[in-house]
Amino acid sequence: MPDIADRPYDDAPVSTSKDQDAAVRIATAEAVEDRGDSFAGWAVTINRPSAELYAWWRDFSNLASVMENVEAIDVLDDKRSHWTVKAPGGTHVEWDAIVTEEREGELIAWASAEGADVANSGRVTFRDAGARGTVVTATILYDPPAGVIGKLVAKLFQREPNIQVRRDLARFKQLMETGEVATNAMNPKQREEQAA
Amino acid sequence: MKALTWHGKHDVRIDNVDDPEIVNPRDAIIKVTATAICGSDLHLYDGYIPTMQSGDILGHEFMGEVVETGSGSTLKKGQKVVVPFTIACGSCYHCGKHQYSGCENGNPADNQDIARELYGHPMAALFGYSHMTGGYAGGQAEYVRVPFSDTGPIVIPDGVEDEKVLFLSDILPTGWMAAENAEIEPGDTVAVWGCGPVGLFAVQSAFLMGAERVIAIDHFPHRLELARKFGAETINYEQTATYDALMQMTGGIGPDAVIDSVGLEAHGLFVDNAIDQIKASTFLGTDRIHAIRQAIIACRKGGRVSMPAVYGGFVDKFPLGAVMQKGLTLKTGQTHVQHYLPGLLDAIMEGKIDTTFLISHRMPLEQAPEGYRMFHDQQNEVTKIVLKPGQ
Numbered sequence: 001m002p003d004i005a006d007r008p009y010d011d012a013p014v015s016t017s018k019d020q021d022a023a024v025r026i027a028t029a030e031a032v033e034d035r036g037d038s039f040a041g042w043a044v045t046i047n048r049p050s051a052e053l054y055a056w057w058r059d060f061s062n063l064a065s066v067m068e069n070v071e072a073i074d075v076l077d078d079k080r081s082h083w084t085v086k087a088p089g090g091t092h093v094e095w096d097a098i099v100t101e102e103r104e105g106e107l108i109a110w111a112s113a114e115g116a117d118v119a120n121s122g123r124v125t126f127r128d129a130g131a132r133g134t135v136v137t138a139t140i141l142y143d144p145p146a147g148v149i150g151k152l153v154a155k156l157f158q159r160e161p162n163i164q165v166r167r168d169l170a171r172f173k174q175l176m177e178t179g180e181v182a183t184n185a186m187n188p189k190q191r192e193e194q195a196a
Numbered sequence: 197m198k199a200l201t202w203h204g205k206h207d208v209r210i211d212n213v214d215d216p217e218i219v220n221p222r223d224a225i226i227k228v229t230a231t232a233i234c235g236s237d238l239h240l241y242d243g244y245i246p247t248m249q250s251g252d253i254l255g256h257e258f259m260g261e262v263v264e265t266g267s268g269s270t271l272k273k274g275q276k277v278v279v280p281f282t283i284a285c286g287s288c289y290h291c292g293k294h295q296y297s298g299c300e301n302g303n304p305a306d307n308q309d310i311a312r313e314l315y316g317h318p319m320a321a322l323f324g325y326s327h328m329t330g331g332y333a334g335g336q337a338e339y340v341r342v343p344f345s346d347t348g349p350i351v352i353p354d355g356v357e358d359e360k361v362l363f364l365s366d367i368l369p370t371g372w373m374a375a376e377n378a379e380i381e382p383g384d385t386v387a388v389w390g391c392g393p394v395g396l397f398a399v400q401s402a403f404l405m406g407a408e409r410v411i412a413i414d415h416f417p418h419r420l421e422l423a424r425k426f427g428a429e430t431i432n433y434e435q436t437a438t439y440d441a442l443m444q445m446t447g448g449i450g451p452d453a454v455i456d457s458v459g460l461e462a463h464g465l466f467v468d469n470a471i472d473q474i475k476a477s478t479f480l481g482t483d484r485i486h487a488i489r490q491a492i493i494a495c496r497k498g499g500r501v502s503m504p505a506v507y508g509g510f511v512d513k514f515p516l517g518a519v520m521q522k523g524l525t526l527k528t529g530q531t532h533v534q535h536y537l538p539g540l541l542d543a544i545m546e547g548k549i550d551t552t553f554l555i556s557h558r559m560p561l562e563q564a565p566e567g568y569r570m571f572h573d574q575q576n577e578v579t580k581i582v583l584k585p586g587q
Contacts, residue, residue, distance in 0.1 A: 047289055068306070132289055163309060170305040170318075177287040178344070179268060180220040182304045182321070184331040186341055187217035 015041030036143030199337035205243030224345030258335025280533035286347030371397025450496035
């Protein structure tokens, strides 16, 4: 995301800002839809071409296989998908995500539609990194709701929001680089139990 | 199947557990024919390593016969293989650079957070060594599920005895890499702290790499005797002032390279909340730090410090000033086992390296709990225990 006058002499990604208000102001002015005031962000380098990674990600039905808490992603049409995400206590939260911008091989941005249990927006960028592959950077803006759902969301995002993004990107990297998602399960039954 | 499982401090048992099966395409199942107890296993035994769970199967030095393969495995049923203790994918940036112990893809994503907090980066996965390094079941068992079996295990030619090649799994490449990290030049004098398996293999490796003299330092007479068999001069630090001795033995210059293999028994990985416990037990106390401190102080100006000894947390009174003022180079790291396997297997087959001298005890897997007790209590006599499942 671009650096602007709000943060002179600082090229750091906006989601790493210590000034949350400024970060949200910059992000929503330049890059993502305004859907909240909390950031999560991480980047991972994947030893595969950007076109391949983009194509896999753009088929949103793939994402549930690397996203720990995502129960299902139903692709409704080219721009719209319905997300069902696990929450503690056997409950779940849902929203529709709409693609707001896409550039083949480079960028996918989305925002939740009205009526989302957890409003969110963000973008994933794919930047060619030469011999090292592709740098995939996820930036997510979300609106932690109050009350019971808020607690569920807090749990969902672990101790701090970056952890969940980091884990999901780590699994994406594993699958793309090795063809499988690492597991310490001794047999398929144990793997299913761990996923439950 | 039967497996050696951890249940707490000084509590390891033989349990009946489910057989492993193929889970991912690149997996293979290995029927274990020989497996060893590593010095680092004693620190699991002593309860120093956090993120252990009751029932975890231990063991990271093992070999055996391929009995099942996934669709992505390149192994064939019936092949005899030695399995590296580090689990590496072969596909990521680090594996591409042969920095296999930096592999990013073997450790399941939800086990990566602890090392991320402590070290800034997640660790590669290891067999049988706590959940921080992946939580994979280890090799002190009848069968093991081996991920990335197309990358890690090395196929052993028919007819080669297990004991000749078993230590390719960890301690031989670890000793070799220690010597390599010492960047030995012809005519060098190399000092090695600790004559456990890694130290003894480092002595052998240092000579093969052209060292003129190797000085080995320990206090167990039997281990010093083994070092001397490989041509090392020895110092028993219990009866000798080590620094003064090294200075006189090197004409006042100091060793050109120093190797700290004292902490080698700790592939130890400690989170900050365990530091107090560790300190209280003196595991990270002065004695243990003493070796690396002494090595740095003795090393000649412009010399090299190689540290296969594993440190997990934070140390006090590390002589950073000596490192800077004397212009020392420090090299260390978990072993990139996969990188060294082909060359070291050749060296064994050609008779340049012998590893069998190390084995002091052999026993069936069922006696492993007794093996742990012996290894823990009798470090002079017990240099290496090899367990043989199914015998």
